[in-house]
Amino acid sequence: MTIAEDVLVRGSAGAGDPPAIETHGLVKTFGSTRAVDGVDLLIPRGGVHGFLGPNGAGKTTTIRMLATLIRPDAGTARVFGHDVVSEADAVRARVSLTGQFASLDEDLSGDENLRLLARLLGYPRAEGRARSEQLLDAFGLTDAADKQVKKYSGGMRRRIDLAASIVVRPDLIFLDEPTTGLDPRSRNQVWDVIRALVRGGTTVLLTTQYLDEADQLADRISVIDTGRVIAEGSPGELKASVGTGTLQVRVLRPGQRAAARDLLQRVLGTEVREQGDPAGLTATVADAGPVARALAALADADIGLAQYALGQPSLDEVFLALTGHVAETAPTTDPTASEEGPA
Numbered sequence: 509m510t511i512a513e514d515v516l517v518r519g520s521a522g523a524g525d526p527p528a529i530e531t532h533g534l535v536k537t538f539g540s541t542r543a544v545d546g547v548d549l550l551i552p553r554g555g556v557h558g559f560l561g562p563n564g565a566g567k568t569t570t571i572r573m574l575a576t577l578i579r580p581d582a583g584t585a586r587v588f589g590h591d592v593v594s595e596a597d598a599v600r601a602r603v604s605l606t607g608q609f610a611s612l613d614e615d616l617s618g619d620e621n622l623r624l625l626a627r628l629l630g631y632p633r634a635e636g637r638a639r640s641e642q643l644l645d646a647f648g649l650t651d652a653a654d655k656q657v658k659k660y661s662g663g664m665r666r667r668i669d670l671a672a673s674i675v676v677r678p679d680l681i682f683l684d685e686p687t688t689g690l691d692p693r694s695r696n697q698v699w700d701v702i703r704a705l706v707r708g709g710t711t712v713l714l715t716t717q718y719l720d721e722a723d724q725l726a727d728r729i730s731v732i733d734t735g736r737v738i739a740e741g742s743p744g745e746l747k748a749s750v751g752t753g754t755l756q757v758r759v760l761r762p763g764q765r766a767a768a769r770d771l772l773q774r775v776l777g778t779e780v781r782e783q784g785d786p787a788g789l790t791a792t793v794a795d796a797g798p799v800a801r802a803l804a805a806l807a808d809a810d811i812g813l814a815q816y817a818l819g820q821p822s823l824d825e826v827f828l829a830l831t832g833h834v835a836e837t838a839p840t841t842d843p844t845a846s847e848e849g850p851a
């Protein structure tokens with residue numbers, strides 16, 4: 509899918525403008541549950557900011573406060589400098605929340621829904637029609653334009669929701685698990701839309717269960733657990749902070765694998781595991797220093813290597829190290845799976 513850039517472009521922000529989001533000590537309690545327990549955030553304008561955390565961490569509750577849907581119990585939150593409580597209207601004028609502000613009429617077609625929304629949002633009739641056409645095209649829904657939304661497949665539904673939420677281009681969009689349950693192709697289409705929005709100047713706050721999605725899209729990530737921000741940084745910084753990586757080596761002669769394993773184990777001081785591949789070995793290492801010594805020791809022992817690599821931990825490993833939880837399992841990567849229903 510190609511996205512017409514002009515569909516998604518916003519005016520650019522000047523220097524010295526307030527950040528997209530700034531919160532101090534944000535709290536929300538439901539009965540005895542402190543869903544959000546003192547969240548401090550400083551999210552600059554532009555790019556994708558990822559919100560990661562286990563189920564029930566408080567991500568959606570935080571977003572709902574930022575989007576002015578619920579009031580904080582304590583603390584402050586500003587969106588583009590506007591207080592979410594005392595200046596809620598100014599905040600609402602700048603933000604969009606998929607699936608919430610854009611509630612679609614199931615019995616209307618995609619085109620009818622978008623045109624209706626455009627009219628409600630102040631577009632003259634002809635311009636509303638043009639905007640709908642433009643969005644349907646950008647989201648690959650032109651063929652489904654006249655079909656009732658209730659007959660859309662999951663992937664089409666997610667895209668029309670996203671289209672509806674940007675009829676008027678928002679400065680900030682909250683995407684709360686926008687690709688959960690989508691097949692890989694539909695996920696990719698949503699990712700394209702997100703990237704195009706960012707190129708157009710919109711700031712995206714994204715929660716996702718799929719850490720590869722955060723890795724692909726997010727410039728910075730806040731890891732949230734039990735209502736608090738427990739780590740923050742770029743995906744690379746978070747990976748580096750966990751301080752472990754994976755060394756993988758393949759010996760040239762499989763007969764030398766056992767000797768290589770013993771030697772590596774001794775120098776690295778950690779368990780070295782044999783891989784399914786008869787020449788492969790793998791070890792978890794804390795830093796690169798001993799790795800260089802271990803590789804030198806192998807060369808000294810005349811054990812030739814076909815290949816070696818020192819990889820960063822995956823974001824999944826970071827998540828586990830930080831929260832003690834395993835992230836939700838990734839969606840199917842079956843390339844033949846499709847969300848599209850008959851058009």
Ligand SMILES: Nc1ncnc2c1ncn2[C@@H]1O[C@H](COP(=O)(O)OP(=O)(O)OP(=O)(O)O)[C@@H](O)[C@H]1O
Binds near residue numbers: 541561563568569
């Ligand atoms: N309206 C509500 N009434 C009572 N409790 C709520 C309400 N909304 C959220 N909670 C509770 O607040 C906590 C945080 O929920 P929240 O939905 O913000 O988590 P989340 O990080 O979005 O989780 P998930 O990954 O499952 O979407 C949970 O314990 C949840 O049960």
Ligand SMILES: [Mg+2]
Binds near residue numbers: 684
């Ligand atoms: Mg949630």
